[in-house]
Every structure is written in structure tokens, then in C-alpha cells.
Amino acid sequence: TFTMYYASWCPHCKDVKPIFKSWGADKGSVQINGKTVFVKMVEEQEMKSDDPNKGLVRGYPTFILNRAGNAQGIEFEGDRSPEGWAQWLGSKL
Numbered sequence: 001t002f003t004m005y006y007a008s009w010c011p012h013c014k015d016v017k018p019i020f021k022s023w024g025a026d027k028g029s030v031q032i033n034g035k036t037v038f039v040k041m042v043e044e045q046e047m048k049s050d051d052p053n054k055g056l057v058r059g060y061p062t063f064i065l066n067r068a069g070n071a072q073g074i075e076f077e078g079d080r081s082p083e084g085w086a087q088w089l090g091s092k093l
Helices: 011-025 082-092
Strands: 002-006 029-032 035-043 062-065
Parallel strands (some): 002 035
């Protein structure tokens, strides 16, 4: 699962949120290298205290990949664009 953590007050989040939604969050998944990657968004106020990525979110927006069977998430580094997300995810799957 590839998650975007965002805050409604954050100007960077306001810029990237519609792009992330249309890229995959509205559909719930994307196909990367023939694999299904679930895509979701979590608003800061909706983050649960037991969210396994809570300690990784130090600012907004933060994008984190959680792979099945691995409790530790991987923080995204790269261009905040559909191409950047796809390239980065392809290198991590």
C-alpha cells in the first residue's frame, strides 16, 4: 500500500493532493510492473494512534510504501508526480 499522509492546511499538500487522487487514490490502486499497489490518503486528523507509519510522518505531505509481510514502511523520496511515484515504486517492488 502506498499512502499519502497530508494536512488540510498544508500548501504543498493542496498542490499535490488532486494529482495523487487522480493518479490512483480515487481508484484505490495502480498497476506497477504488473503488480497491484493499493493507494490511499490519510489526513493528519484521521491518523490513528496505532498507525504503523505514525513515527515516519514528520511533515506533510509524506508518502510511505508498506509491503505485505513487512511492518516497517519505506518513505518515498523523489519527484512528487505520477511519473516519480511510478518510477520509485517500480524500484521498490
